[in-house]
Amino acid sequence: MFDDRYTLAYKLYPYEKSADQDLDTPVRHPVVVVGGGPIGVATALDLGQQGIPVLVLDDHEGVGMGSRAICFSKRCLEVADRYGCGTPMVEKGVTWNLGKVFHRDHKVFEFNLLPEDGHKYPAFINLQQPYFESFMIERLRALQAEGAPIQLRGKNRVDAIEVKDDHVVLTVMTPDGPYTVEADWLVAADGANSPLRDKLGLGFTGKVFKDSFLIADIRMKGDVDFPTERWFWFEPSHGEGASMLLHRQPDNVWRVDFQIGWDVDRKEEMKEENIRRRLDAFLKGVEYDMVWSSIYTFQCKRMESFRHGRVFFAGDAAHQVSPFGARGANSGIQDVDNLGWKLGLVISGKAPEALLDSYSAEREHGADENILNSTRSTDFITPKSETSKIFRDAVLALSDKHDFARPFVNSGRLSVPCYYDGLPLNGADDLPGGPARARPGAPCPDVPLGDGFLIERLGARKGAAFQILAVDAEVPETFSAQGLDLEVVKVSAADAPLLRERYLGEARSAVYLIRPDQHVAARWETWDDRAVAQALGRATGHDIGKEQ
16 A cells, blocks of 8 residues: 655656566665655765666655755856756746845845855755656656666655665565565665665654744735845744745745744644734735745764665765755755765766775765754754853844854754865876865856856766866877776866866966866865876775875
8 A cells, every 4th residue: 555645746657557566576776765756866866877787666656746856056156067957947046145134023134155256156046846846857857868777666666675785676666566676786865754764664863953943935916126135033033933035936926934942732823824823913914825835853864884785775864954954855966966976977887886885975964064054053043051042142233233243143054065075086186286175075167168168067967977177288089997987178267267266276277187077076286197097096096094
């Protein structure tokens, strides 16, 4: 029996019986992904573009109802661009860089998340999660039509899992009954309540914050003068709640968050008349239709390890943070961005299995960073003591007129890309005076190049390819090492002045080794065959632990 956990917005992959179900011997797949949400589908896109066969199993047949995640960051969009679906997301989404913070009715300050020019993608777009997922599945269908070895099976629920030394065995339930399938590698992207995590007896460490937030998505009627910005109120004098958040979405839909406290009757709060009472106090006569509503609790926790033998956990299945800061889906997409190329190299025999341990090292680092920032935001938004509240209110009062106080205001530190500082895959940093923003472990900063952007030329789109980025440096036309053929990208600061600021700094030339996920692996001032080969060996897991 199938008990649907949620209502579908779009039925995009209806159940069809597969050939695997009629075989006596289970079929072994190189990679099986459990979960057809944005993280699971992103994994399929990443591997499928590399030519790695991947099977996605989902207990539903499409995209769930409700906006859920709506804020997608610049880094997330750059990853989506590599997968071939970033542009339609931006075209549909609402672009924003500016945010404003209020205390009661008074504006405390405003901030710009991307004050500089020269980037293909904005700091954020707002886009309802069903749209985001639909664009990814459209891209998946296009790849399938081009011959990419991707399968997506709806109404295929994993009921049992057995992890062996060299593969994983799954018992899958369908409307036609159960069958067994095997996987060399399994990616668990089955959400915050991850049935796979429970079946393996694995848990979370962290905490739940005792507060509740009510989300109301509404479609306003008539002329509305709210701008396309992120507005956050501490102790709003209008409406109800200890804090409020307002965001605009496509289709003239607006997201309103109310902080409603811990000791509330959730069933009572979710009644439409009670939601409307809060909204009416805020909107003061504006007419609107209710689109979707929900109540959530802040949680900041993660698994101790994201790898368990042949099983990898990604997205909410591996880590959870409070929604303020938009770190959930954005960090999950970065999980996939990190894992995909590593799995591709190992499966194709071009890297040792030890490389896969770096997924846990790097993404647990990212999760800890997100949890730290999310916890700080939550503590500021919902003070847990009278002393904390006095401090919070003093910061808000000072921020209106004193610049020094503004960095302490925390209405949700918004998602930024993770820097893998000090982690084992990083190679040499031999670029004297090089900009810190492009150091080893950093995501590549974008730069306009003629009619396009540097980000469009970096990162693997087909195959888990490393690249050499040469900025005004003499480098060979081709280079091979560690069994890999590297693509060489040559650019000049004379043609693109921002390259100096973002990649050269005080140096006259630069050579960068770029990972398939657009992170810097190593950098030098001039070309050195031996140094590049050594850094490539380190970045592909061959030389982890050796001195640089």
